[in-house]
Amino acid sequence: MSIGQRLYQWWDSDFFYAFRTSPVAIVAFSVVMLLFGGALLAPLLSVMDPFDMAALNLMNGFTPPMQPNAFTGDTFLLGTDDQGRDLWSAILHGLRVSLFVGFSAVGLAMAIGISLGLLAGYLGGWVDALIMRVADVQVTFPSILIAMLIFGIARGLLPPEARNDFAIWVLILSIGLSEWVQFARTVRGTTMVEKEKEYVQAAQLLGLSRLQIMRRHILPNVMGPVLVIATITLALAIIAEATLSFLGVGAPPTQPSLGTLISIGQDFLFSGEWWILLFPALTLLALALSVNLLGDWLRDTLNPRLQ
Amino acid sequence: MLSIILSRLGQATFVLLLVALVSFSMFRFVGDPASNMLGQEASQAEREALKDRIGLNDPLPVQYARFVGNALQGDFGLSYRTREPVADMIASRLPATLELALVSALMALTMGVLLGVYTAINRNGWLAQMIMSTSLVGVSLPTFLIGVLLIWVFAVELSWLPSFGRSGTVDIGGWTTGLLTLDGWKSLVLPAVTLGLYQMTLIMRLVRAEMMEVLRQDFIKFARARGLSERRVQFGHALKNTLVPVITVAGLQLGSIVAFAIITESVFQWPGVGLMFINAVYYVDIPVMSAYLLLVGLVFVVINLIVDLLYLAIDPRIKSKQVGAGS
Numbered sequence: 091m092s093i094g095q096r097l098y099q100w101w102d103s104d105f106f107y108a109f110r111t112s113p114v115a116i117v118a119f120s121v122v123m124l125l126f127g128g129a130l131l132a133p134l135l136s137v138m139d140p141f142d143m144a145a146l147n148l149m150n151g152f153t154p155p156m157q158p159n160a161f162t163g164d165t166f167l168l169g170t171d172d173q174g175r176d177l178w179s180a181i182l183h184g185l186r187v188s189l190f191v192g193f194s195a196v197g198l199a200m201a202i203g204i205s206l207g208l209l210a211g212y213l214g215g216w217v218d219a220l221i222m223r224v225a226d227v228q229v230t231f232p233s234i235l236i237a238m239l240i241f242g243i244a245r246g247l248l249p250p251e252a253r254n255d256f257a258i259w260v261l262i263l264s265i266g267l268s269e270w271v272q273f274a275r276t277v278r279g280t281t282m283v284e285k286e287k288e289y290v291q292a293a294q295l296l297g298l299s300r301l302q303i304m305r306r307h308i309l310p311n312v313m314g315p316v317l318v319i320a321t322i323t324l325a326l327a328i329i330a331e332a333t334l335s336f337l338g339v340g341a342p343p344t345q346p347s348l349g350t351l352i353s354i355g356q357d358f359l360f361s362g363e364w365w366i367l368l369f370p371a372l373t374l375l376a377l378a379l380s381v382n383l384l385g386d387w388l389r390d391t392l393n394p395r396l397q
Numbered sequence: 398m399l400s401i402i403l404s405r406l407g408q409a410t411f412v413l414l415l416v417a418l419v420s421f422s423m424f425r426f427v428g429d430p431a432s433n434m435l436g437q438e439a440s441q442a443e444r445e446a447l448k449d450r451i452g453l454n455d456p457l458p459v460q461y462a463r464f465v466g467n468a469l470q471g472d473f474g475l476s477y478r479t480r481e482p483v484a485d486m487i488a489s490r491l492p493a494t495l496e497l498a499l500v501s502a503l504m505a506l507t508m509g510v511l512l513g514v515y516t517a518i519n520r521n522g523w524l525a526q527m528i529m530s531t532s533l534v535g536v537s538l539p540t541f542l543i544g545v546l547l548i549w550v551f552a553v554e555l556s557w558l559p560s561f562g563r564s565g566t567v568d569i570g571g572w573t574t575g576l577l578t579l580d581g582w583k584s585l586v587l588p589a590v591t592l593g594l595y596q597m598t599l600i601m602r603l604v605r606a607e608m609m610e611v612l613r614q615d616f617i618k619f620a621r622a623r624g625l626s627e628r629r630v631q632f633g634h635a636l637k638n639t640l641v642p643v644i645t646v647a648g649l650q651l652g653s654i655v656a657f658a659i660i661t662e663s664v665f666q667w668p669g670v671g672l673m674f675i676n677a678v679y680y681v682d683i684p685v686m687s688a689y690l691l692l693v694g695l696v697f698v699v700i701n702l703i704v705d706l707l708y709l710a711i712d713p714r715i716k717s718k719q720v721g722a723g724s
Binding site: 227230231232234235238239241242243245246247329332333336337338339349352356359360364367371374375378379382 | 415423427538540541542545546548549560656657659674675678683694698
């Protein structure tokens with residue numbers, strides 16, 4: 091099959107038809123791609139390295155957007171913060187941190203949730219009972235509370251001088267561990283259906299090990315709903331990361347994420363420097379809203395039964 | 398009936414003991430309790446003496462049992478940071494959190510029901526349409542951002558309301574209340590709205606959906622045919638029939654109000670237990686963290702228990718199903 095035919099087939103598929111006829115999906119996808127691109131190309135697109143203290147000129151502090159600074163005459167697209175840090179560059183780098191934490195946390199939650207879900211669904215018995223009981227108790231508590239708790243425990247286990255260096259990893263761990271339940275529950279349910287099907291029985295007759303059957307045969311068939319949950323969880327993880335960083339128990343001061351930038355911006359509201367708050371807040375809002383809309387659209391398109 | 402109640406109580410106790418186990422493990426294994434209590438300068442001998450005295454050398458199950466026993470008597474140890482008894486810290490901050498949670502829950506419930514009824518009745522009116530689309534944006538906004546935006550508009554630009562803290566409190570027998578003075582209410586408005594907004598939208602959407610369902614049913618047509626006023630049909634007949642699911646959801650949401658209070662309290666520097674917890678996480682003050690976990694665990698388990706039992710009292714079908722399942 092030629093590339094042209096393949097492209098046509100893809101263009102003609104139900105999935106792509108649903109995509110190109112939904113304005114919400116197109117707009118949400120474009121915004122997400124724009125933000126992803128900005129985060130990926132942050133070092134190229136930014137005018138300065140916002141973390142290099144030597145490059146900062148304190149005289150440039152509090153420059154309003156699109157206006158030349160009174161002392162230095164420099165102009166900044168989105169203005170600067172109190173340290174003279176260019177907000178455009180800071181937002182791009184903050185977006186990078188937020189997205190890195192968001193994706194890694196969802197990856198971790200997926201890995202844990204899928205493994206435990208497969209084990210619970212395929213093995214059944216006491217393994218199933220144990221995993222699902224833990225999941226039940228965990229979902230009683232809001233996930234942001236669990237994430238804060240894990241963050242505190244992990245900080246306590248680290249020596250004080252290492253806390254800032256590992257803060258990003260601790261953040262990923264706490265958000266990942268707080269969001270696995272949804273994956274496990276869904277995978278368990280699908281696995282219980284799949285394991286009764288003939289192809290699994292055939293694999294069992296061939297004498298494949300339980301691990302091989304779970305990994306090679308059942309896993310590919312449970313991935314559909316998992317991708318939908320992953321998108322919705324990504325929005326939740328981004329918001330959780332922003333919230334934790336805003337509260338000061340997330341990204342370290344040396345690696346500000348969007349939440350950190352918003353909490354810095356809040357300090358300058360009363361003195362009238364509104365741009366330090368507004369632009370990071372708008373970026374976070376655009377990111378969370380468009381990922382959310384995209385997740386909703388994916389859910390409705392891939393699995394009408396879930397509605 | 399009694400056996401169901403007993404089994405629910407048993408489940409609740411089990412969950413609480415599990416939460417206590419997590420809480421105990423945090424206290425025992427995160428950092429060294431003895432050196433945290435004595436500070437850096439203490440000698441090895443002093444540390445061993447303290448370990449013996451407070452029983453850190455006993456077998457772990459004994460230590461766990463002692464931990465649960467102490468917690469039941471309201472003894473959660475001393476904070477590593479302030480050296481105050483944790484129980485006193487909680488007691489002095491609990492009124493602030495409870496008042497905030499209560500006011501925002503009541504606001505969410507009344508406003509949610511009113512707006513839900515309004516949007517259900519005037520389904521195609523422009524105001525109802527606008528309320529519905531605004532609520533969609535409201536659900537996507539993170540709580541802390543709602544708080545910051547409210548501060549911006551009402552405290553900075555309009556300077557109508559204070560932006561942080563709790564003022565105008567009156568001490569009534571150890572319970573500080575801000576509900577008796579105008580200043581107290583003023584400082585409560587923004588945090589309460591921030592905390593209650595999400596719950597309000599949830600309740601509003603639920604009431605709207607349920608109302609639209611009920612308004613289609615035959616007994617509403619009969620009520621209209623009997624010549625009752627439209628208001629009596631809507632509030633006396635339709636709304637009454639939507640309340641069971643609403644009360645359940647509102648009850649379960651009380652738990653999330655407690656969790657989101659942490660965020661709201663930090664945004665507004667509201668001196669409640671949530672702010673205490675987030676500071677404890679930052680400074681790794683383990684006794685405060687584990688006491689807070691126990692407290693929140695208790696709140697959640699009690700709320701779930703009450704909702705479960707309310708279900709049993711309200712809906713007889715659940716009772717027969719449970720008996721049929723043999724539990």
